Amino acid sequence: MTEPAERPAADETVPAGVQSPNGTGPVGDPPPLVTPPADTVPGEVVLRLTDVVKTFPGVRALDGVQLEVRAGEVHCLLGQNGAGKSTLIKVLSGAHQPDSGQVEWLGEPVSFGNPQAAMKAGIATIYQELDLVEDLSVAENAFLGHEPRQLGFVRRGYMARQTREILARLGHPEIPPRRMVRSLPSAGKQIVSMARALSHEARLIIMDEPSAVLAHDEVGNLFRIIRELTAQGIAVIYISHRMEEIREIGDRVTVLKDGRTTAANLPARSTPTRDLVSRMTGRTIEYVFPDRPAETPAAEKLLEVRELSREGEFADVSLTVHAGEIVGIAGLVGSGRSELLETIFGARRASTGTVSMAGRQVRPGSVGAAVRAGMGMAPEERKSQALLLGEPIYRNVTLATFTRWARLGFTDAGRERAEANEVADRLELRPLDVRRPVRTLSGGNQQKVVVGRWLLGGTKLLLLDEPTRGVDVGARAELYQVIRALAARGVGVLLVSSEVPEVLGLADRVLVMREGRVVHEAPAGELDEDTVLDLVMAGSLMEGAPA
Amino acid sequence: MTERTETAAPAGAAPPADRPSPVSPAPAGAPVHKGAGTPGNGTGRWSGDAGESFRRNLGLVGVLVVLIVIGIVTRPDLYSDMNWVGDNIMSILTLASVVGVVTVGMTFVIIGGGIDLSVGAIVALAGVWSTTVATQSYGAGGMIFTAVVVAVCVGLVNGFLISYGRLVPFIATLAMLVAARGLAAEISDKQTQVSNNATINGIASNDVLGIPVLVFILAGVVAAGWVLLNRTTFGRRTVAVGGNPEAARLAGINVRRHSMLLYALSGLCCGIAAIMLTAQANSAQAAMANLYELDAIAAAIIGGTLLSGGRGTIVGSLLGVIIFATITNLFAINGLSTEAQNMVKGGIIVAAVLVQQFRFKSLTQLLARNKLRSTN
Numbered sequence: 001m002t003e004p005a006e007r008p009a010a011d012e013t014v015p016a017g018v019q020s021p022n023g024t025g026p027v028g029d030p031p032p033l034v035t036p037p038a039d040t041v042p043g044e045v046v047l048r049l050t051d052v053v054k055t056f057p058g059v060r061a062l063d064g065v066q067l068e069v070r071a072g073e074v075h076c077l078l079g080q081n082g083a084g085k086s087t088l089i090k091v092l093s094g095a096h097q098p099d100s101g102q103v104e105w106l107g108e109p110v111s112f113g114n115p116q117a118a119m120k121a122g123i124a125t126i127y128q129e130l131d132l133v134e135d136l137s138v139a140e141n142a143f144l145g146h147e148p149r150q151l152g153f154v155r156r157g158y159m160a161r162q163t164r165e166i167l168a169r170l171g172h173p174e175i176p177p178r179r180m181v182r183s184l185p186s187a188g189k190q191i192v193s194m195a196r197a198l199s200h201e202a203r204l205i206i207m208d209e210p211s212a213v214l215a216h217d218e219v220g221n222l223f224r225i226i227r228e229l230t231a232q233g234i235a236v237i238y239i240s241h242r243m244e245e246i247r248e249i250g251d252r253v254t255v256l257k258d259g260r261t262t263a264a265n266l267p268a269r270s271t272p273t274r275d276l277v278s279r280m281t282g283r284t285i286e287y288v289f290p291d292r293p294a295e296t297p298a299a300e301k302l303l304e305v306r307e308l309s310r311e312g313e314f315a316d317v318s319l320t321v322h323a324g325e326i327v328g329i330a331g332l333v334g335s336g337r338s339e340l341l342e343t344i345f346g347a348r349r350a351s352t353g354t355v356s357m358a359g360r361q362v363r364p365g366s367v368g369a370a371v372r373a374g375m376g377m378a379p380e381e382r383k384s385q386a387l388l389l390g391e392p393i394y395r396n397v398t399l400a401t402f403t404r405w406a407r408l409g410f411t412d413a414g415r416e417r418a419e420a421n422e423v424a425d426r427l428e429l430r431p432l433d434v435r436r437p438v439r440t441l442s443g444g445n446q447q448k449v450v451v452g453r454w455l456l457g458g459t460k461l462l463l464l465d466e467p468t469r470g471v472d473v474g475a476r477a478e479l480y481q482v483i484r485a486l487a488a489r490g491v492g493v494l495l496v497s498s499e500v501p502e503v504l505g506l507a508d509r510v511l512v513m514r515e516g517r518v519v520h521e522a523p524a525g526e527l528d529e530d531t532v533l534d535l536v537m538a539g540s541l542m543e544g545a546p547a
Numbered sequence: 548m549t550e551r552t553e554t555a556a557p558a559g560a561a562p563p564a565d566r567p568s569p570v571s572p573a574p575a576g577a578p579v580h581k582g583a584g585t586p587g588n589g590t591g592r593w594s595g596d597a598g599e600s601f602r603r604n605l606g607l608v609g610v611l612v613v614l615i616v617i618g619i620v621t622r623p624d625l626y627s628d629m630n631w632v633g634d635n636i637m638s639i640l641t642l643a644s645v646v647g648v649v650t651v652g653m654t655f656v657i658i659g660g661g662i663d664l665s666v667g668a669i670v671a672l673a674g675v676w677s678t679t680v681a682t683q684s685y686g687a688g689g690m691i692f693t694a695v696v697v698a699v700c701v702g703l704v705n706g707f708l709i710s711y712g713r714l715v716p717f718i719a720t721l722a723m724l725v726a727a728r729g730l731a732a733e734i735s736d737k738q739t740q741v742s743n744n745a746t747i748n749g750i751a752s753n754d755v756l757g758i759p760v761l762v763f764i765l766a767g768v769v770a771a772g773w774v775l776l777n778r779t780t781f782g783r784r785t786v787a788v789g790g791n792p793e794a795a796r797l798a799g800i801n802v803r804r805h806s807m808l809l810y811a812l813s814g815l816c817c818g819i820a821a822i823m824l825t826a827q828a829n830s831a832q833a834a835m836a837n838l839y840e841l842d843a844i845a846a847a848i849i850g851g852t853l854l855s856g857g858r859g860t861i862v863g864s865l866l867g868v869i870i871f872a873t874i875t876n877l878f879a880i881n882g883l884s885t886e887a888q889n890m891v892k893g894g895i896i897v898a899a900v901l902v903q904q905f906r907f908k909s910l911t912q913l914l915a916r917n918k919l920r921s922t923n
Contacts, residue, residue, distance in 0.1 A: 345797070347797060367796055367797060367798075367799050368801060371798075372799075379793075384791070384793060384794075385793045386797065387791065388786065388787055388790040388791050388794060388857065390790065390857065391786065395783070399794070399798040399800075406780045409779045409780050410780075411782075453798065
C-alpha cells in the first residue's frame with residue numbers, strides 16, 4: 001500500500017446515489033462528487049452504509065451518508081464540527097438507530113439496537129473521552145461486561161492471562177493486567193480501550209480523535225499499533241482534524257459535510273489538500289449575515305484582556321473588544337476558546353493575566369464581579385449551563401436581574417414579566433407568552449432567551465459561546481440580526497464558534513485560536529474560510545499536500 | 548430562505564390568520580402583549596409548572612379524602628359524633644405540626660438540590676440545649692433563643708461543610724446526624740431533662756379559639772415558607788440553584804453562599820420544632836425526634852418535591868405531612884399496630900414516586916408529540 005495504483009476504478013465501489021450538494025447549492029461550490037481515483041485497498045468490504053439518515057428534533061444530523069470500509073484499511077472520516085461525524089459513530093456503535101438507509105456489516109444488512117449488539121458483532125468504538133472504569137483493573141476493564149465466568153464466578157486468572165496476551169499483541173506487554181486503570185497515563189488508558197476492543201474480537205475499531213489525548217511522541221506509538229491491527233485484517237475508522245495524521249496513517253478518506261458524504265474513498269495520501277478542504281467547506285446552505293456598518297468609528301476600548309493564561313487550557317491571550325464591535329474567535333473544540341471565554345467571565349480563575357472592562361480591572365474568578373462590570377455570557381451548553389428548563393420564560397430571562405427589581409427581598413413578578421415581554425418583543429421570541437416553561441421552546445428561541453437575559457440591566461459586553469449550536473437555519477439568521485443590532489447599540493460582542501463561516505460572516509475582527517494560543521488576528525474581510533481552516537487545523541494543510 | 552415565513556416574519560407583521568396567536572395583529576411597535584398568554588386557545592395547558600404542581604396537589608387532596616372516607620367507613624360510630632370529628636382533626640394537625648415545621652425547611656433544602664439527614668438530631672440537640680438547668684434559668688425567651696441559635700448554627704456548619712468544604716450533602720449531614728445526637732447525649736448526660744417552664748409547656752397544652760397553639764405555629768411556618776419560596780429573591784435563588792446550579796452561577800448568583808443559607812434555614816425550622824416537641828413532652832432528651840429526617844424527606848417527596856432539586860411546593864409538603872398524620876390517626880382509631888402502619892407508609896412513598904415518574908414521562912411524551920406536530 002504505497003502509491004496510488006493506476007488501476008481503473010471499476011471495482012472500486014463508490015456508493016451509488018452520492019448526492020451532489022442539494023439543488024439549491026450556491027454557485028462556487030466544489031463540483032459534485034465524482035468517482036475518485038481508486039486507491040489500492042486490499043481486503044473485502046466489511047462495512048457499507050447506504051443513504052443513512054438520522055434526524056433529531058430540529059436537526060437532520062445525517063442526511064444521506066455513504067461509507068465503505070474494507071478489512072485491513074484505515075479509513076479516515078473528515079468533516080467540520082457539526083458535519084455529522086459523532087452521530088455517524090453513534091449509529092455505527094449502536095447508540096443511535098438510523099431513520100432510513102442501510103447498514104451492511106460483513107455483507108448482511110444489520111440494525112444494532114444497542115451498543116452491546118454492535119460490540120458483539122465486532123464493532124468497537126474508542127471514544128475521545130475514554131469510557132473506562134477508573135477503579136477497576138486493566139483486565140477488568142478489558143473484559144467489562146463479558147468477563148469469562150465459571151459457575152457465576154469470574155475467572156480472574158484466566159482473564160488476566162488473556163489480557164496479558166492482548167496487551168502483548170498491542171505491543172504493550174509491560175502494562176500489568178491487575179493494575180488499577182486510574183493509575184495509568186492517558187496513553188496507557190487508550191491501550192486498555194483498545195484491549196477491550198480486541199477482547200471482543202472486534203473486526204472494526206472506530207477511533208474518535210484518538211490523538212487528542214496523546215502527547216506528540218505517543219502518537220507514533222499509536223500509529224504503530226494501528227498498523228499492527230490492520231495487518232491482522234482489522235479495519236479502523238479514524239477520525240481526526242489533524243491533516244498530517246491522516247496523511248500518515250490513513251488509506252482512504254471519506255468527507256462529510258452537513259450530514260452528507262461529499263466525497264468517498266479518496267486516497268488519503270495523494271488527494272490534494274485543497275480538494276479535501278473544499279469538500280469539507282463547500283456550502284449547501286447560505287447563511288444570511290447582516291451587513292456590517294459602513295465604517296467603524298474609533299470607539300472606546302471596552303474589554304481588554306492582557307496575557308491571560310490558564311494552565312493546560314490557553315496561554316498568553318491578549319485581546320481587546322471595542323464598544324459596538326463584534327470580535328470572533330475561530331478554533332476547534334479543545335483549542336481553549338470556550339475556556340478562554342469562561343475565564344474572562346470569571347467562571348474559571350486565570351493562572352496569570354488580567355481582564356479589564358472600560359479601563360478598570362475586573363476581580364478574577366468571580367462571575368458576580370464580571371456581571372457587575374457589565375459582562376454577560378451565553379454559555380456553550382444552553383440546556384445544562386444556561387436554562388432552568390422547567391421554569392417560565394420570564395424567570396429565565398430575568399435570572400441575572402430579578403434581584404435588582406426586588407424590594408426588601410420580595411420579587412416583583414409584574415415588573416419581571418413586563419421586562420421579559422419587552423425582551424421577547426425585541427428578539428421576536430415565539431411563542432410570545434413568557435409564562436410558558438422554557439423547555440417548550442425550540443432551540444433557537446431558547447438561545448434567544450439566553451441572549452435576552454443580558455439585554456436587561458445594561459450589559460456592555462456579551463460573550464457568546466457557540467450561539468447557534470443546535471439552532472435551525474431560519475432562527476440562525478434571526479440570531480445574527482439580534483447580535484448585530486446589539487453591536488449597533490454599542491454593545492461589544494466576543495463570539496466563539498466552531499463554524500468558520502459564522503465567525504467570518506458575523507464578526508468585524510477575527511482571532512484564530514489553536515492549541516490554546518491566538519495564532520492569527522485580522523479583520524474579517526481580509527480572511528476567507530480556507531485560510532482560517534488552514535490556521536485552525538494545525539497549519540499543516542499546506543505542508544501535507546504533495547507538490 | 549423561502550420557508551421562513553412562519554419563523555422570520557418581521558416584527559409587527561400579522562401572524563398567519565389560520566392559527567390562533569396570542570399576538571393580535573397590532574400596528575408595528577405597539578405594545579402587543581399586555582396580557583399576552585391569557586389563554587387564547589389551549590394556552591392554559593402551558594401555563595407552566597405551576598399548573599402541574601396545582602394538579603399534583605389536588606391529587607394529594609384526593610388521597611386525603613380517600614383516607615378520611617376509609618376512617619368514616621371503618622369507624623362510623625366515631626364519625627357520627629361531630630365533636631369527636633372536630634377534636635380528631637385537631638389531633639391530626641397537632642400530630643403533623645412538629646414534623647410539618649421540619650418538613651418546610653427540608654423542602655427548601657431539597658428544592659435547592661441538597662438533602663438534610665441531620666434534622667432529627669438537630670431537633671434533639673436544640674431541645675436538650677434549651678432545657679439544661681442553666682438555660683431554663685433565663686426563662687421561656689432564653690430557652691427559645693437558645694434552641695433557635697443552636698439549631699441555626701448547626702445548620703450553618705452543615706452548609707459550610709457542603710458549600711465550601713465541598714462535601715456531598717448526604718455525607719455531611721449524615722455525619723452531623725451522628726455527631727449532634729452524640730453532643731445531645733453528652734449535654735444531657737443521657738438523662739431526660741424535664742422542662743419546668745410553664746410558658747414553654749403551655750405551647751403544647753393551650754388552645755386559641757379552640758385551635759392548639761402548635762397548629763398555629765405550623766400554619767405560621769408554612770405561610771412564611773410559602774411566601775419565602777414564591778415571593779422572594781431567596782425562593783427564586785433556591786429554585787435556580789437546585790434546578791441548574793451552573794446556570795445560576797453563570798447568571799451571577801452566589802451558589803455556594805445560597806446553599807449554605809438553605810441549611811441554616813433548615814436548622815431554623817429544627818429549632819422551632821425543638822421547642823414544640825419539648826413543650827409536647829414537657830421534657831427533652833437526646834433520643835427525641837428520632838427518624839424525623841425520614842418523615843420529613845418522605846413528606847416532601849410525596850408532596851412532589853423533586854429529589855434532584857429545582858422543583859417542589861410548600862403546600863405539597865404540607866399535604867404530605869398531613870397524609871402521614873392521617874394514616875397514623877386512622878390506625879390509632881382502629882386500634883391497629885404501628886408495624887402495619889409503617890408498612891402502609893412505605894407503600895405510599897413508593898406509590899407516590901411511581902405516580903410522579905409516570906406523570907413526568909407522559910408529560911414529556913406529550914411535549915415531544917406536540918413539538919412534532921408544530922414542526923410539521
